[in-house]
Amino acid sequence: MNQKIKLLVMENKIGTAKKIVDSLTAEQMNIIKMEINPPYISIELEGADCPWEKFESWLKREIPEVVSVMQLDMLDFEKRAIELQTIIDSMNVGVISIGKTGEILYYNKIARQQFNLSPDDINKKINIIVPRNIYDSTRAISDKDGIEFSQMVRNQEVHLFIDIRMVRNKYGDKVGSLLILRKIEEVRKLMQSISRPSMNTFDDIIGESQSICETKQLAKLVAETEASVMILGESGTGKELFARAIHLSSKRGTGPFVAVNCSAVPENLIESEFFGYEKGSFTGASNSGKQGLFELATGGSIFLDEIGDLPIHLQAKILRVIQERKLRRIGGEKEIAVDVRIISATHHDLQSMVKEGTFREDLYYRLNVVPVHIRPLRERKEDIPVLTQYFIETIGGKMGKEKIEISDLALEKLKNYSWPGNIRELQNIIERAVIFAEDIIEVEHLSFEETAPDKTKDHPAPEGIKLPVDLNEIIAATERKYILEAKSKLSSSREIAKALGISHTTVINKIKAYDL
Numbered sequence: 001m002n003q004k005i006k007l008l009v010m011e012n013k014i015g016t017a018k019k020i021v022d023s024l025t026a027e028q029m030n031i032i033k034m035e036i037n038p039p040y041i042s043i044e045l046e047g048a049d050c051p052w053e054k055f056e057s058w059l060k061r062e063i064p065e066v067v068s069v070m071q072l073d074m075l076d077f078e079k080r081a082i083e084l085q086t087i088i089d090s091m092n093v094g095v096i097s098i099g100k101t102g103e104i105l106y107y108n109k110i111a112r113q114q115f116n117l118s119p120d121d122i123n124k125k126i127n128i129i130v131p132r133n134i135y136d137s138t139r140a141i142s143d144k145d146g147i148e149f150s151q152m153v154r155n156q157e158v159h160l161f162i163d164i165r166m167v168r169n170k171y172g173d174k175v176g177s178l179l180i181l182r183k184i185e186e187v188r189k190l191m192q193s194i195s196r197p198s199m200n201t202f203d204d205i206i207g208e209s210q211s212i213c214e215t216k217q218l219a220k221l222v223a224e225t226e227a228s229v230m231i232l233g234e235s236g237t238g239k240e241l242f243a244r245a246i247h248l249s250s251k252r253g254t255g256p257f258v259a260v261n262c263s264a265v266p267e268n269l270i271e272s273e274f275f276g277y278e279k280g281s282f283t284g285a286s287n288s289g290k291q292g293l294f295e296l297a298t299g300g301s302i303f304l305d306e307i308g309d310l311p312i313h314l315q316a317k318i319l320r321v322i323q324e325r326k327l328r329r330i331g332g333e334k335e336i337a338v339d340v341r342i343i344s345a346t347h348h349d350l351q352s353m354v355k356e357g358t359f360r361e362d363l364y365y366r367l368n369v370v371p372v373h374i375r376p377l378r379e380r381k382e383d384i385p386v387l388t389q390y391f392i393e394t395i396g397g398k399m400g401k402e403k404i405e406i407s408d409l410a411l412e413k414l415k416n417y418s419w420p421g422n423i424r425e426l427q428n429i430i431e432r433a434v435i436f437a438e439d440i441i442e443v444e445h446l447s448f449e450e451t452a453p454d455k456t457k458d459h460p461a462p463e464g465i466k467l468p469v470d471l472n473e474i475i476a477a478t479e480r481k482y483i484l485e486a487k488s489k490l491s492s493s494r495e496i497a498k499a500l501g502i503s504h505t506t507v508i509n510k511i512k513a514y515d516l
Contacts, residue, residue, distance in 0.1 A: 002032065002045065003044070003045045003046075003048040003055075003071070004043070004044045004071065004072040005042070005043055005045065005069055005070065006042045006069070006070050006075075007020070007040065007041045007042075007067075007068070008040060008066070008067045008068045008069075008070075009038075009039055009040070009041060009065050009067060010039070010067060016041075016063070016065045017036055017041060019065070021034075024045065028047055029045050029046065029048055030047050031043060031045060031046075032045065032046055035075055037076065040076075042076050042077075052071065056069045085108075088106075088108045089108045091108065091110070092110070093180055093181060093182050094107070094113075094114045094181030094182070095181070096108075096115075096178070096179040097178055098135070098137070098178070098179065100137070100176055101137055102125050102135075102136075103126070104121055104122055104123065104124055104126055106122075111181055114158060114181055114183075115153055125137075126179070129153050129154070130149070130179070135162075135177070137177075140164065140166065140174075140177055143164060143165050143166055144162075144164040145163050146161055147161065147162045147163070147164070149161070161181075162181055162182075163179075163180040164177055164178070164179060164180075165178040165180065201249065202219065202245045202249065204245070205238065205241055205242065206386055206387050206390045207383040208386055209380035209382045209383045211375045211379065212383060215372060215374055215375070218370075219246055222246065222370045223245070223247075224251075226250075226251075226341060227369045227370050228341070228367050228368075229344070229372055230307075230343075230345070230346070230367050230368045231343065231345040231372045232347075232371055232373045233347060233373065233374035233375070234347050234376045235424070236377075236421045237375075237377070237422045237423060238423055242372060243259070243301075243303040243305075243343045246301075247300065247301040250301070252300050252341055255300030256297055256300035257297075258302045259305065260303070260305065261306055262304055262306045262307055262308075263305075263309035264306075267311055270310075270311065271330060272290070273293060274294060275292040275327050275328070275329055275330060276290050276294075276295055276329040277290055277292075277329050277330035277331050278330065278331040278332045279331075281330045281331025281332075289329070292329065294327055295336060295338060297338075297340045298338050298340060300341070301340065301341040301342070302340050303345070304318075304343070304344040305344075306345065306348075307346050308347075312358065312360070315363045316360065316363075319360065319366060322342060322366050325338055342367060350364055376422055377423055377426065378418050378419045381415055384414055384415050385411060387426055388406060388430060389406075391427050391430040391431070392405070392406060392434065395427075395430060395434050396434050399435070401434060404438075404440070404441065406433075407443070409442070410433075410441050413443050413446055414429075417448060429447060429448065432447055439497070439503060440502070440503055442502055442503055444506065483500070483507070483510055483511065484516055486500060487511070487516060493508055494507075
């Protein structure tokens with residue numbers, strides 16, 4: 001029967017460990033494991049068959065340096081190994097320990113699932129599952145982050161982000177490596193859910209109208225406080241852009257910014273998304289549980305877009321989080337402290353919803369401490385030229401059309417449009433126009449979702465014109481006349497296009513159509 005013991009020995013006694021080993025082996029006891037951690041020496045013995053009291057007194061008498069002897073269920077290093085294994089197995093990432101020459105030493109349960117590993121793989125080379133362009137033990141000398149790995153491994157598709165960490169001894173020599181494995185979907189989801197806004201400052205909000213300047217000034221003032229902000233405006237006016245600018249300009253600007261569209265989350269999932277859940281709390285729940293969005297936003301801001309679409313039963317729970325700064329996960333018993341600033345947005349009339357009983361009055365006043373109104377684009381048309389130029393430059397730059405311009409007629413068409421989709425619609429229209437135009441965006445390149453305001457009521461047909469007429473024939477004859485005249489005076493179709501204020505492609509098409 002094996003015996004595990006822990007000895008407390010006198011300090012500064014040379015040769016104590018050797019004396020213990022000699023005494024035990026002289027009595028035909030086999031030392032299986034031994035750990036020296038002064039002033040303690042832990043030993044696993046085979047052959048100590050006498051009663052414990054007799055063995056203890058013999059050991060103290062034989063070796064005077066031994067102060068006390070205690071029995072153990074496991075040696076200290078065994079306990080540490082089990083504790084470490086428990087910690088690694090509880091992690092929500094895969095971990096593989098690799099030896100100096102590239103052999104697999106250990107893997108946790110997530111790594112086992114990710115690569116379909118088995119005990120037979122211990123001591124095999126890591127390259128049976130990870131190619132050498134990802135990890136080569138002969139060349140691995142430094143840490144690496146965010147290596148994307150995607151291929152079939154053992155008849156299953158593996159798609160991961162891999163981080164490599166070197167393991168070194170106290171002299172700095174490499175003795176192995178750790179592979180840390182994350183599912184790429186989870187990494188991307190995290191990147192989308194939590195972002196530290198860059199280029200989302202107030203300077204990036206484009207506009208020169210008095211309305212937008214006043215709105216930016218108010219938002220800058222409230223950004224310096226901890227007050228809850230409600231951003232009001234139609235869809236497409238840039239509410240999230242304002243929310244990110246407020247966050248970035250606040251004291252919380254270095255913390256997380258978590259944005260969630262309340263109308264886009266399925267109602268049966270919205271509570272678990274907001275507040276998280278403990279493992280096994282419902283069918284389909286992750287075995288490790290999950291943090292909710294409020295937990296993820298701790299130390300920063302949470303942006304609740306389309307707050308008016310939030311179910312009434314969830315409104316009460318959010319109110320409690322705001323008031324108590326605590327939440328309880330689904331299936332959880334303990335309360336978790338959260339420290340978040342709430343920025344909300346809606347295009348709904350929340351005051352009417354409060355009167356109708358579809359939005360809680362107490363939550364409304366908690367969220368609407370400082371309202372920030374963003375006017376629709378049709379009420380600040382002086383911003384259309386500068387926004388148009390901004391989109392032409394940014395979109396054209398991405399498409400390799402840095403020199404593209406817009407004609408005066410096309411710009412006038414944009415100014416006269418009613419913009420039901422606001423800035424988002426303007427961006428979409430300009431993007432389509434940049435795709436189809438060559439050098440200059442013309443009216444024909446603009447594709448609207450809604451018919452622009454009809455101005456013919458203010459401009460009746462002049463007197464002396466007999467109706468009906470074939471207007472298409474009149475337009476065609478006029479076009480043919482001017483193109484023919486331009487063609488006789490100018491040497492190229494590009495010069496003709498510039499002189500007539502239309503695109504080069506349009507000129508070529510009309511020359512062919514009119515057989516010129």
